[in-house]
Amino acid sequence: MLRTLTFITLLTALPLSPALAGTLKGTIHYNGAVAEPPVIDTGKYKKACPVELKDESLLVKDKAVKNVVVWLSGKDAKKKLKGKPGTYTLDQKDCRYEPHVTVMTKGSELEILSSDPINHNIHTYSFDNDPINIMFTPGQEDVQAFEEPEPVKVECDLHAWMKAWVFVTPNPYFSLSRSDGTFEIPDVPSGKYTLNFWHEKLGEVSQKITVGDDPQEINVEFPDLTPKVTQKH
Amino acid sequence: MGLAFALGLSPAWGFTPPAAEDVPESITVRGKTHTLKDLTNPLWAQPEKIPEFVRQGSDLYFKHCVFCHGDLLNGEGLLADRFTPRPANFHTKDSIFDRPESYAFWRIMKGGPGLPQKSEPWNSVMPAWEDVLSEQDVWKIIVFIFDGVANPLTPDTPQEASLERGRVVYEDKCAICHGPEGAGDGVSAEQMSPRPRNLTKGQYKIRSTPFGKIPTDDDLHAMLVHGYPETTMPSWRHLPEVDLQSLILLLKEFGKKKFERAVKKNKMPEPVVVPEPPQFTLESVERGRKLFLQNCSGCHGVKGRGDGESTKKIVDIATDAIRPRNLSQPWTFRRGSRREDLFMTLRTGLSTTAMPRFSDRIHPDQNIWDLVHYVQTLSLLLKPQVHKNLKMTRVEGALPQGPEDPRWQQITSFFVPLGSQIMQGEKSYFTTVNNLWVEAVHNGKEIALRIRWDDPTYDPILESVTKVVESPAPPLPPHLRVEEDEEEEHLAAASPEAAQFPDALAVQLAGPESALDNLPYLLNGDESNPVTLWKWQSNPNGARQFTARGMGNTSPIENTSPLNSEVIFEYGQYSLVLKKKLDQTDPAHPDRLLPGSIIPIAFNAWDGGMKETGTRRSVSNWFYLIAD
The missing domain is CATH 1.10.760.10 (Cytochrome c-like domain)
Incomplete structure (x- = not known):
């Protein structure tokens, strides 16, 4: 919804720009060995939380990778990819974060909710955005703006297994891969871009692309055990 | 001897630097004899190289000496409060600065053990550096100390604060820990905990602004003036105001990315104001x-x-x-x-x-x-005072039982500081057990000590042999609570496994042959003057008796009455009772339980959870149990 609105705004704002735009889509694969995600035992919290939770840091099904952030950068991206920030929701629910990965363009706001009957503290690890660390009591809400593009790790210091990512992109042309590994960025103005793929465990890959009028299909594969770590500690 | 102990005066609790007549005429270091009267620092003969020697001496000082003598050479290092005598303050009269440099050379090379008898060489934690540092190293450290004492301030204080001045002062005072460009990677950073701050991130732990926001100038000023207690960051309140202001300019330059963004976006964070405190009720x-x-x-x-x-x-x-x-x-x-x-x-x-x-x-x-x-x-309102004499209360009849016997409440508790053993062998610079509380009783025949110390982790194996109470998860509404029996069922399959290294505590007693005016060296004695250790450890849970002739040189004591121990762990604190019926072979034999008798005692502690084992431990000075 947001994206469509953005695009209309863009068209109105740039009447000279021809209606040239293409849709980028594709599937993201990983062929490396993937162990069954570890099961988390919630121990003393088993009645306040599900007894068991699944580790969500690497979800691969039939080689297709979920939760890969896809976004565009480069000179043309700076020039052509404009749009308004939005508001997103991150809920602390059933002792996990919903969603596990949030992608938002810079300047967007994150509405943080706490649906659980117990306390959580939301602790973000970021460098360009001011990190936050707030104690949340049940039902507490807070809004936090993220102004600089970067991946931000989110953790709860009270419940070691709770982890999430807020990925702030430089523009609103992004996608988050679904459980079948597919992604789609509609209506990208024609131009030369770098198409980037980021995954919390697999690291980052990118490629140069040229967007014209026609839809493009781009399939990528993360190299086995990408050693690159994007979040410095 | 028992009588002599009984009549002996309570030993002095202080330190006077050796007088000129107590300085030996010559010392032998690695086979080379130095006549102190004629010994001078050879490095001054190369004036062009002095700045380099100061730098090298500084690196050595921050590697070996800073933990006790402190960044400011004032004896206020991290471990200053843990040991008696306190580390030397080089700025005072009678310090090495006030003496021929050969005196400093002697003190560094021969350390505490090389002190004359009347200076209680057994109680000083100053190591003898002769086996670690070369002659050159020691002279460089002396050059650094003398230079630092003579120039406590960065020279040429300007009229006005500036970034350039900030850099000069930073280079002089801060870079050794925080690194040349403020990245927290100075030469001494690795050894410190907490590590020196990386100043390029613009993140400061203590601010008046919300979490994650940049601090105000006043916050930075307060941080420089107060320092961070119990860390290697000292207070810089002695610097001229213009230098403090210059450093603030530099700190903002280092964290430019964050500070400039706040200015650019006109988003200077609002400081939190502390309201008037209400009445305590x-x-x-x-x-x-x-x-x-x-x-x-x-x-x-x-x-x-x-x-x-x-x-x-x-x-x-x-x-x-x-x-x-x-x-x-x-x-x-x-x-x-x-x-x-x-x-x-x-x-x-x-x-x-x-x-x-x-x-x-x-x-x-x-x-x-x-x-x-x-x-x-x-919490206690004030840091407890340290008393050298620990009263050992006489009780009639049976001694208190385990650690939870209510009679312990009647016995005076004494606070004993411990510091990291950084004098010999493998070292842990930041040990867990920094102090303990001890209560002592006797009934003329038996002695019992209750010792309590904080350790946030316990050896899990103890769960199967004694009382262990963990802090529970924060309270939940009744229907969400996990009851104890449900937990048992859940965890039934996993019986506790022992930690890799046990937690341990040792009581060190002098003797049995040592005289009060010639105690064994505090680090478990030495070849000629051994100590007795009563050592409890968590796995296997129990206490044993040893003779030690230096750390690591221990042998079990046979043919003596048993040493009984009982331990519990509750909410991050160990409570241990050691009890023994004294016999004639004990350092604290029954004669020493006469009123007024003195039994020298010291403590060693190991947090196995932090891999403290062997010489990686915390240690105390000698204290004196005084029998009622």
Whole structure:
């Protein structure tokens, strides 16, 4: 919804720009060995939380990778990819974060909710955005703006297994891969871009692309055990 | 001897530097004899190289000496309060600065053990450096100390603060720890915990602004002036104001990315203002207790000793993510322990740590003050005084039983500081056990000691042999609570496994042959003057008796009455009772239980959870049990 609105705004704002735009889509694969995600035992919290939770840091099904952030950068991206920030929701629910990965363009706001009957503290690890660390009591809400593009790790210091990512992109042309590994960025103005793929465990890959009028299909594969770590500690 | 002990005066608790007539004529270092009267520092003969020698001496000093003698050469290092005599302050009259340099050479090479008899060589923790440092190294350290004492300030103080001046002062005073470009990677950084701050991130732990925001100039100024207690960051209040202001300019330059963004976006964070503190009332404390259990005990534990359920996640030694503060020891609070300080920490959180801030939309000021009041009840108001003489109370009949015997409440407790053993062998610079409490009783035949020390982790194997009480997860509504029996069932399959290294505590007794005026060296004695150790460890749980002739040179004592031990672990604190019926072979034999008798005693502690084993331990000075 947001994206469509953005695009209309863009068209109105740039009447000279021809209606040239293409849709980028594709599937993201990983062929490396993937162990069954570890099961988390919630121990003393088993009645306040599900007894068991699944580790969500690497979800691969039939080689297709979920939760890969896809976004565009480069000179043309700076020039052509404009749009308004939005508001997103991150809920602390059933002792996990919903969603596990949030992608938002810079300047967007994150509405943080706490649906659980117990306390959580939301602790973000970021460098360009001011990190936050707030104690949340049940039902507490807070809004936090993220102004600089970067991946931000989110953790709860009270419940070691709770982890999430807020990925702030430089523009609103992004996608988050679904459980079948597919992604789609509609209506990208024609131009030369770098198409980037980021995954919390697999690291980052990118490629140069040229967007014209026609839809493009781009399939990528993360190299086995990408050693690159994007979040410095 | 017993009589002599009984009549002996209580030993002095202080230190006078050796007088000129007590300095030996010559010393032998690695086979080379130096006549001290004629010995001079050869490095001064190369004046063009002095700046380089100062730098090299500085590196050596920060590697070996800073933990006791301190960044400012004033004897106020991290371990200053743990040992007696205190580390030397080089700025005072009678310090090495006031003496021929050969005196400093002697003191460094021969350390505490080389002191004359009347200076109690057994009690000084100053190591003899002759086997570690070369002659050149020692002369360089001396050049550095002499230069530093002579020039406590960066020369050529300007009229006005400037970035350039900030760089000069930084280079002179800060770079050794914080690194040349402020990245927290100075030559001595690796050894420190917490590590020196990386100043390029613009993140400061203590601010008046919310968590993660840039500090105000006043915050930076306060940080420089106060330093961080119980860390290697000293107070810089002696610097001229213009230098402090120049350093603030530089700090903002280092963290430019963050500071400039705030200016550019016109988003300077609003400082939190501490309101007028309300009256301290018991109602407030009770409300605070409930808030604390709900909001704080998950990390700090129910008694505030940093043993909460969630600490397993927070503590990561590899990245120097350190433990939640032990709230029972307020002298370690970085910001300070006044009510206003606690309020500010709760409202703003501690950036770069797991300590969150408490939002004012959810927690009105009253909640915060309630928490502050409760936290104050967990802690002592003042750091306890250290007494050299520990009264050993005489009781009639049976001695108190285990650690929970209510009769211990009647016995005077004594506070004993411990410091990291950084004098010999493998070292842990930041040991867990920094102090303990001891109570001592006897009935003329038997002696019993109760020793309590804080350790946020226990050896899990103890669960199967004694009472272990962990801080529970914060209270949940009744229907969400996991009851004890349900937990048992859940965990039935996993019986506790022993930690890799046991937790341990040893009581060190002099003798049996040593005289009061010639005690064994505090680090478990030596070949000629051994000690007796009563050592408890968690696995296998029990206490054994040893003779030690130096650390690592121990042999079990046979043919003596058994040493009984009983231990419990509760909310981050061990409580251990050691009991023994004395016989004639004991260092504390029955004659020494006459009224007024003196039994020298010291303590060693190991936190196995932090891989403290062998010489990696904390140690105390000699104390004196005085029998009733």
